[in-house]
Structure formats: C-alpha cells, structure tokens
Amino acid sequence: MKTKRLFATASMLAAACVLAACSSTAGSESNASAGNSGNSGNDATGNKASNCTNTISKKDLPVVTFWGWYPNMQLVVDNFNKQNNEVQVCWTNVGQGGDEYDKFQTAISAGTGAPDVIMIEADRIPTFQIQKALVDIKKYGYDAVKDNYGPGAWKDVSIGGAVYGVPVDGGPMAMIYRKDIFDKYDITPPKTWAEYEQAAQKVKDAGGPLFGDLGANVSAVTMALQIQKGANPFTYDPARPESIGIKLNDQASKDVLDYWGRLAKKGLVGTQDQFTPEYIAGVVNGKYATYVSAAWAPGYLTGAGVGKGKDTGKFAVAPLPQWDPNNPVQVNWGGSAFSVTSQAKNPELAAKAAYGLYADDESLTDGWTNQIIFPLNLKALNDPKFVDLKVSFFDGQQANKEVYVPAANAYKGMTYSPFGQYYFDAMTKQVSALIEGSVTGAQAADRIQEDVVSYAKEQGFTVQ
Amino acid sequence: MTLLTEESAASTQEKAHKVRGKVRLREHLMGWLFVGPFGIVFLALLIAPLAYAFYLSLWQKKLIGGTSFVFLGNYVKAFTDPTFLSGAWFVIRFSLVAIPLQIVIALAMALILDAVTSLFTRFSRLMIFLPYAIPTVIGAVMWGFLYSKSFGPLSDIFGLFGATAPDFFSSNLIFYGLINVVTWQWAGYYMIILYAALQGIDPTLYEAARMDGAGKWQIALRIKIPLIAPALLLILVFSLIGTLQFFNEPQILRYLAAGTIAPGFTPNMYAYQQAFGLANFNYGSAISFALGGIVFVCVYAFLFFTRKRRSFF
Numbered sequence: 001m002k003t004k005r006l007f008a009t010a011s012m013l014a015a016a017c018v019l020a021a022c023s024s025t026a027g028s029e030s031n032a033s034a035g036n037s038g039n040s041g042n043d044a045t046g047n048k049a050s051n052c053t054n055t056i057s058k059k060d061l062p063v064v065t066f067w068g069w070y071p072n073m074q075l076v077v078d079n080f081n082k083q084n085n086e087v088q089v090c091w092t093n094v095g096q097g098g099d100e101y102d103k104f105q106t107a108i109s110a111g112t113g114a115p116d117v118i119m120i121e122a123d124r125i126p127t128f129q130i131q132k133a134l135v136d137i138k139k140y141g142y143d144a145v146k147d148n149y150g151p152g153a154w155k156d157v158s159i160g161g162a163v164y165g166v167p168v169d170g171g172p173m174a175m176i177y178r179k180d181i182f183d184k185y186d187i188t189p190p191k192t193w194a195e196y197e198q199a200a201q202k203v204k205d206a207g208g209p210l211f212g213d214l215g216a217n218v219s220a221v222t223m224a225l226q227i228q229k230g231a232n233p234f235t236y237d238p239a240r241p242e243s244i245g246i247k248l249n250d251q252a253s254k255d256v257l258d259y260w261g262r263l264a265k266k267g268l269v270g271t272q273d274q275f276t277p278e279y280i281a282g283v284v285n286g287k288y289a290t291y292v293s294a295a296w297a298p299g300y301l302t303g304a305g306v307g308k309g310k311d312t313g314k315f316a317v318a319p320l321p322q323w324d325p326n327n328p329v330q331v332n333w334g335g336s337a338f339s340v341t342s343q344a345k346n347p348e349l350a351a352k353a354a355y356g357l358y359a360d361d362e363s364l365t366d367g368w369t370n371q372i373i374f375p376l377n378l379k380a381l382n383d384p385k386f387v388d389l390k391v392s393f394f395d396g397q398q399a400n401k402e403v404y405v406p407a408a409n410a411y412k413g414m415t416y417s418p419f420g421q422y423y424f425d426a427m428t429k430q431v432s433a434l435i436e437g438s439v440t441g442a443q444a445a446d447r448i449q450e451d452v453v454s455y456a457k458e459q460g461f462t463v464q
Numbered sequence: 465m466t467l468l469t470e471e472s473a474a475s476t477q478e479k480a481h482k483v484r485g486k487v488r489l490r491e492h493l494m495g496w497l498f499v500g501p502f503g504i505v506f507l508a509l510l511i512a513p514l515a516y517a518f519y520l521s522l523w524q525k526k527l528i529g530g531t532s533f534v535f536l537g538n539y540v541k542a543f544t545d546p547t548f549l550s551g552a553w554f555v556i557r558f559s560l561v562a563i564p565l566q567i568v569i570a571l572a573m574a575l576i577l578d579a580v581t582s583l584f585t586r587f588s589r590l591m592i593f594l595p596y597a598i599p600t601v602i603g604a605v606m607w608g609f610l611y612s613k614s615f616g617p618l619s620d621i622f623g624l625f626g627a628t629a630p631d632f633f634s635s636n637l638i639f640y641g642l643i644n645v646v647t648w649q650w651a652g653y654y655m656i657i658l659y660a661a662l663q664g665i666d667p668t669l670y671e672a673a674r675m676d677g678a679g680k681w682q683i684a685l686r687i688k689i690p691l692i693a694p695a696l697l698l699i700l701v702f703s704l705i706g707t708l709q710f711f712n713e714p715q716i717l718r719y720l721a722a723g724t725i726a727p728g729f730t731p732n733m734y735a736y737q738q739a740f741g742l743a744n745f746n747y748g749s750a751i752s753f754a755l756g757g758i759v760f761v762c763v764y765a766f767l768f769f770t771r772k773r774r775s776f777f
Contacts, residue, residue: 102740109743130527131743216723242528276719281614418527421741425727432723436635460528 052090054078061088062346064353067104068119068338069096070168071303071372076363080356087349089117089357097121101421107343108133116344117354121336122156123220123416125164128339130241130418135340136162140351148359153376155413157337160238165337166354169373171294172407173224173331176301179316179395181209181289189318193259196290196321200268203289210267212290213282214260215274216435219427221292222260224331226253227414229323234417235464241418244456245464248423249442249449257441261434271435280304284311292320294333295404298393299371313395317403330410335376374404381405419455426451521749538750547728548751552758555730559707559762562643566703567696569647570654575684577655578662589659596653604716607645612720633721645713650706654699661695662688697770701763708759711736731755 054077056063066089070076077091092115094103101124107113108131120128128134142163146154149167157165177189185203190196200211215221223233229252235245247253263269270288272279282288283306291297298315301307307315322328338357344350358364358373364380367373371393380386387405390396417423429451430444439447453463496503524534542548573592577585595603610616611632618629632641665688673683689696711732718725727741728734731751739748 098741105743106740109745271723273719273721273723277609278612278614278720285614419742425737425741428723429726432726435723458526460526 051092053093054081054089054091056081056088056090058085058088061086062349063088063090064117064344064346064350065089065115066091066117066119066338066353066357067094067100067115068357069093069100070119070336070358070367071299072363072366072370075366076358079360079363080353080358083360084352084356087352089353098421104128104133104341112343114341114343116341116346116350117357118339118341119168119336120165120339121334122165122167123334123414124420125157125337125339126159126236126416126418127420129159129164133342134164135342135344135347135351136164137166137340137347137351137354138163140340140348141355145355145359148378149376150378150381150409152408152411152413156332156335156416157339162238165339166357166359167335167337167376168358169296169335169367170376170408170411171296171332171334171374172404172411173221173292173294173320173333174317174403174407175320176291176293176297176315176317178286178289178314180314181286182316184208185289187289189316190321191319192325193321193323197259197263197268200263200289201266204266204268208289209286210270210282210288212263212269212292213274213279213288214264214269214271214431214435215279216271216428216431217273217275219424219431220333222256222427222431223424224333224414225260225292226256228320228329228331229253229256230329231256232415233423234415236415236418242460243462243464244418246417246449246453246456248452249445254442254445257431257434257444259441261441261444264435265437280306286311286314294335295374295408296334296372298391298399299373302371302393307393316394316397317399319403319407328410330407330412332411332414335374374408376408381408417452419452419459422455423448423452426455517749518753520746521753523746525744525746538747539754541747542750542754547726548731548734548754551728551731551734552755555708555710556758556762558639558643558710559704561639562646562707563700563703565643566647566651566654567700569651570658570699571689571696573651573655574658574662575688577659578688579680579684589656593652593656595649595651596656598649600649600712601716603649604645604713607641607648607713608717608720611641633717633724635724638717638721638724642710642713642717645717646707646710650703654703657699658692658695661692665691701766704763704766705759708762709755731758 054074058081064087066077068091073091073093077089081088094100100118101120104114104118104120108128114133125134138161145166153167153170154163156170157163157167175189181187181203182189185206185208187199187202190199196211203209203211226233231247231250231252233246233248233253235247237243260269264271270282272282280301283291283301283304291301298307298317301315307313319328320330338354340347340350340354358367359377359379361379364373364375364377368375368380368386368389371391375381375386387401388398389400391399426448430439430448433439433447434441434444456463521538522533522535523531524537525531577589577592598606611618613619613629613631616629618632622629630637632638632644669687669691670683673687678686709732710730714725714729715733715736718727718729727737732755735748735751735755737748738744738751
C-alpha cells in the first residue's frame with residue numbers, strides 16, 4: 001500500500017510537472033521551429049530559400065529573407081525582384097503586428113530564426129534596438145535615399161544618429177465620420193474635443209448611435225491622443241540607454257484618460273475592442289458616428305467590408321479634433337518601416353532590400369490607390385495624382401489634400417519607449433478598468449506610471 | 465585425486481557462473497535495447513526541455529545589465545506577484561465550479577445512456593461526444609460568436625421576451641461564459657469514459673439487485689456509481705490538471721471580449737505573455753514551474769482526501 005502511494009505520488013508529480021511546465025518549453029520549441037522553417041533561406045549568400053511565399057525567378061542571385069504583412073506584399077516583392085539584379089527577396093507573412101513581434105522576439109532570444117529584413121511599426125524600433133536586434137543601416141546606402149523621405153519620417157526610425165529602418169508608410173490621424181449620421185442629427189465635424197463631446201451628447205439625446213469608441217486594445221491611439229495634448233511619455237537618450245525618463249501620469253495624460261472615461265461612462269462612446277469582428281460589424285451597421293483613426297484606416301475598413309453595398313459613400317473624413325484650436329498638434333498612429341536584423345548574414349545585401357522594397361513607383365502607386373499605405377516616400381507624397389486623389393471610400397472627397405497630407409506635414413515625430421509591449425499592455429489593463437468604472441482616468445494614469453516604472457527598474461533602467 | 469576433483473568442481477562452478485553472468489549481461493543489453501528508443505525520446509523531448517526550463521527559471525535577464533543567476537528569486541517574485549496569484553486563484557475557483565459541474569453532467573448522461581436502450585442511444589451518445597471532437601480553438605471561436613452581441617442569437621432570443629441578453633464577455637459573467645464553453649467541450653468526453661466503465665460492470669449484479677428488490681434508482685446509486693468510482697477519480701484528476709492549466713479558451717476569447725481577459729488571466733497565459741510577448745523566458749519558466757507546483761499540491765491534496773475511496777492506482 002505504501003509503495004503504491006509512493007508510486008502514485010511520484011507519477012502525479014511527474015504528470016503535474018510535465019503538463020504544467022512543459023507547456024512553456026513545448027511552446028518555445030514549436031515557435032522556434034516555426035521560425036526556422038520560415039528561415040531556411042536565411043543564408044544571404046546561398047540560394048536555398050525554399051519557404052518563400054513568392055517565386056524567385058532569378059535563381060542564381062543571393063537571397064534575403066523578409067517578413068512583412070502589407071496586403072499587397074506579393075506585388076511589392078515581385079516588383080523588387082524583377083527590377084533588382086543583385087539580390088532577391090524571399091518573403092513570408094508570419095502575422096500582423098503583435099503576432100510577428102512575438103515570433104521575432106522568440107527568434108531574438110533564441111539567437112537564430114529571424115529574417116534578414118523585417119517589417120516593424122516605427123514605435124517598436126526602440127524595443128528591438130535596445131536588445132541589439134537591429135542593424136544601423138546608415139552606412140549601407142542611406143545617403144542615396146536620404147532625400148526621398150521627410151525629416152519627421154527619418155526621426156521616427158532613428159535613434160540618436162543611427163538609422164534602424166527605412167520608412168514606408170505613416171499614419172497621420174484624423175476623424176473619419178459618417179455623413180449620413182452627421183446630416184441626420186445636424187452636426188458639423190467638431191474642431192475641438194469639447195465640440196466632439198457636445199456633438200456626442202446631442203446625438204445621444206436625440207436617440208442616435210454611439211459617437212465613437214474607446215478601445216482598450218488600441219493603446220497606441222490613447223498614447224497619440226495624450227501626446228496631442230502635450231504629454232511626453234518617454235525621454236530617452238540613446239547614448240545612455242540605461243537611463244530613461246517616464247512621465248505617464250502628467251496632467252495631459254490624466255486629462256485625456258478622464259475625457260474618454262467620462263464619454264464612456266455617459267454612454268456617448270462605445271467600449272469595444274477594435275480590430276475585432278464585433279467592432280467592424282458595428283462600423284458597418286452605423287453604430288459609431290466617428291472613428292478616430294489613421295490614414296491607413298480606409299484601406300483596412302474597405303478590406304473588412306466596410307463602405308460597400310448600402311454603405312457606399314457614407315463616410316467622410318475631417319481633421320483630428322484639437323485641444324487648443326490655436327495651437328493644433330498632429331499625431332500619428334502606426335505606420336511601418338523595413339529594418340535589417342542583426343541576424344542577417346550579409347547586412348549590406350539586406351539593407352539593399354530594405355531600401356529598395358516598396359520604393360518603386362509601381363508598388364507605391366498600387367499602395368496608395370488601394371489605400372493600403374499612406375506613403376512616406378516623397379515621390380508619392382508630392383505626386384499631384386496622390387495629393388488630388390478623389391478617394392472613393394470617402395465618396396470622392398480629396399481626403400489626402402484636405403486632411404491627411406497637411407496632418408503628415410505638421411507631424412513632428414515622437415519618442416517611443418524601449419519596452420513598448422509592456423507599456424501598451426499596462427495601458428490596456430488600466431483602460432479596461434477605466435471602462436469598467438473601477439478607476440478614474442487620473443487613477444488609471446497613476447497606475448500605468450507605477451506599473452511601467454517598476455518594470456523599468458526591474459529591467460535595470462535608472463528612472464529619472 | 466580428491467583435490468583434483470575439488471578443483472575441477474570449483475572451476476566448473478566458476479564457468480557456470482561466468483556463463484550465467486554473460487546471459488545476464490546479454491539480457492541487460494536486450495532490455496536496454498528495448499527501452500532505448502522510448503528512453504531517447506523521453507529524455508530528449510521531456511526530461512531535457514523540463515530540465516532546461518528549470519535551469520532558465522533560475523536566471524534573470526534584464527534589458528540593461530544582462531543575465532544574472534538569481535537562484536529562486538523568480539519563484540519568490542512569482543508568489544508575490546499579484547497577477548500570478550490572482551490568475552492562480554482564478555483557475556482554482558474555476559476548477560471548484562467547473563469540475564463538479566462537468567462530472568455531474570457526464571455521470572447523469574452516462575447513467576441515462578446505460579439504462580435506456582433505444583434507437584436513439586447510439587445517436588445521442590455520438591452527439592454528446594461530438595463537442596470533444598471539435599478542436600478547442602474552433603469551439604472557442606464558435607462560442608465567441610454565439611456570445612457576441614452583434615452576431616449571436618442571444619440578443620434575438622432575449623429580445624423576444626423584451627429582456628436584454630446577458631453579456632458573457634463582461635467581467636462579471638466571463639467566468640460563467642468560460643465554464644459553459646469548457647463544460648460543453650469536456651462533459652461528453654468524460655461521459656464516454658464513464659459509459660465505458662458502466663459497460664464493464666457484470667450484468668448479473670443488476671439481476672441479483674433486482675431480485676433483492678432494488679429499483680432503478682437504487683441500482684444506479686448503490687451499484688453503478690460505487691463500481692465506477694475508480695473511473696470517476698481518474699476523470700477528476702484529469703480535469704483538475706487540465707483546468708488548472710487553462711489556456712486555449714481564454715486566449716482565443718481575449719480577442720472578442722473587450723479587455724475583460726487580461727494577458728495574465730490564467731497562470732499559463734501569463735507565462736506565455738512573459739516568455740513570448742516580453743521576451744522574459746526566465747520568469748515565464750518560473751511561472752510554469754510554480755504552476756506545476758500548484759497543480760501537484762492540488763492533485764496530491766485531492767488524492768489524499770479521497771484515499772479511502774480507493775484510488776485508481
């Protein structure tokens with residue numbers, strides 16, 4: 001009996017450990033192997049890229065592996081390969097945003113499995129740079145393309161004097177709205193956030209739909225709106241990476257959270273996570289009068305089935321409401337760059353691909369005509385055809401000329417944090433609590449500050 | 465002469481000993497050969513990763529300052545980390561509600577299917593088992609849409625009676641929403657195990673019971689259930705281990721339940737977030753082992769309290 005018990009205990013222990021602890025190791029293994037399989041063509045000098053989504057026709061050229069998720073990536077990669085006689089790109093789409101970053105992060109930790117060139121959003125560059133996962137590509141042909149992008153675009157991909165990515169698209173923010181709802185309730189596009197709130201109240205009092213949405217999962221938007229009001233979340237000198245300034249609970253940050261918390265509490269805006277079927281269904285059905293979003297949103301919405309059928313031509317866009325109309329501030333949400341990873345065997349060739357991809361006229365034109373990207377390449381940005389485009393999603397409104405191009409030109413760049421993921425997760429947690437009503441906006445800001453500061457200290461930073 | 469025979473006797477004995485030794489050695493080798501393939505797979509895919517994860521859990525990697533040995537520091541941190549503790553408390557609470565519910569439903573269905581013989585028995589058995597055959601991911605997505613306020617039937621059904629549908633994605637009801645998904649998925653599987661155990665009972669026992677005047681209820685309660693107690697214990701332990709490691713369903717419903725399910729909702733999700741979202745493999749491993757410890761304690765406690773009922777070992 002005793003031995004039996006002993007055996008039972010032992011096997012239970014084994015089973016418990018196996019089932020619990022193994023989940024992390026098993027996960028890491030499968031992830032690593034997924035990385036590897038996408039990476040069998042990692043050898044930039046060899047030509048064994050077997051897992052490309054695209055077909056490489058010039059088989060005797062060296063191959064550079066590449067992860068990216070733009071919807072027209074296939075065309076962009078084919079254009080690059082067709083026009084280039086030095087290097088060919090082997091492209092894989094390993095997921096969009098967070099999914100890709102998780103895989104890249106795993107590959108960084110494993111020391112192997114990352115592609116040579118990777119698409120990342122500009123706000124994530126410091127996160128990966130601090131782990132020495134990205135290569136400074138300034139010496140690999142920066143001078144030749146320097147004038148193709150504006151200074152703001154370069155600032156977002158640079159840390160100190162080093163350049164860690166080639167800008168591709170940006171996300172100047174604006175307010176997309178439904179003309180039919182605005183007409184029905186006799187509203188003109190609000191110019192300030194105060195007017196936005198009044199308009200929301202007016203629509204609600206008249207029994208209308210929600211005026212907007214406060215999504216807990218879009219921390220980047222909340223951050224951008226805080227920066228618009230004057231917050232300066234992170235100060236960070238790349239020469240001294242161990243020292244960082246964190247200010248997430250200044251008055252501006254608190255005000256913005258309080259503002260949206262109040263709107264949510266009054267039932268003026270929804271509290272749905274964005275990029276979910278639920279949210280899109282709401283947008284399609286006219287549940288939200290406005291969508292505070294970026295220049296790439298029309299393309300995303302069109303792809304998700306918004307603005308078709310009976311909703312055709314219902315949407316329009318207006319500049320982002322301001323806190324102080326006399327001192328307008330333009331902010332940015334999203335927008336990506338192509339970076340060279342430190343796992344690239346031949347950074348020079350990889351940089352050629354990073355500089356060349358999505359920089360040819362054909363790809364750019366395809367990108368902006370289909371509203372997949374808001375181009376940062378000045379060839380496109382200054383192209384009258386782009387500026388004067390009558391955007392069909394906005395019922396022929398010249399959205400670029402009226403709204404997005406001025407916003408992009410007024411955008412001054414932001415400083416992002418070297419632990420973007422943690423910061424955004426902390427923000428999501430507190431915005432959820434704000435939506436639930438268990439904290440006020442000011443309390444939420446204080447908690448985010450506390451959370452992020454303790455994380456930064458734990459990670460070895462000196463917090464100023 | 466005698467000396468010689470003695471000597472030869474001794475040498476034959478020695479020889480026999482040697483031969484026996486050789487046979488034993490060969491037997492040993494054969495034994496290892498048979499165990500070998502399993503042993504290699506077992507070591508390479510189970511013991512080595514476990515040992516490596518444990519090794520990782522003793523270190524700490526910082527963004528600034530690199531890696532350092534902290535011994536059990538990560539475990540101290542885990543057991544004082546409110547996110548980990550609230551996640552662990554959640555899965556324990558969840559187990560306390562979900563497991564009895566699943567077992568009762570599974571047992572009731574198994575007893576009914578065992579007692580009733582009609583054309584529909586086989587069909588219902590299949591239907592009840594079916595949810596288990598659906599991958600958890602698909603099941604979770606499906607329930608996500610059923611719960612949805614925009615797509616799901618709930619708001620229509622409740623609308624018929626002029627009521628508002630419960631929002632299973634709200635932080636108050638997500639617990640029950642998840643209980644429902646898990647019960648739906650697993651009750652059928654447990655039912656099959658119990659049903660198989662019931663089929664193994666000697667029918668003459670029922671006959672004897674009936675002759676003694678036992679009714680259907682009495683047969684079920686006093687004969688069937690005690691006889692399938694080992695199977696019940698088995699599924700209880702399985703479900704306890706499985707539920708404490710809750711991961712798939714909340715991880716998928718996260719994207720549908722606006723902010724209700726945080727990345728650290730259950731300990732396994734927290735370990736995943738730490739390791740793959742924040743590149744903190746060391747702390748992720750520590751959380752995994754800490755969870756392993758909790759699972760062990762719970763299972764051991766459970767087996768300890770039920771030891772009189774005869775374990776399945």
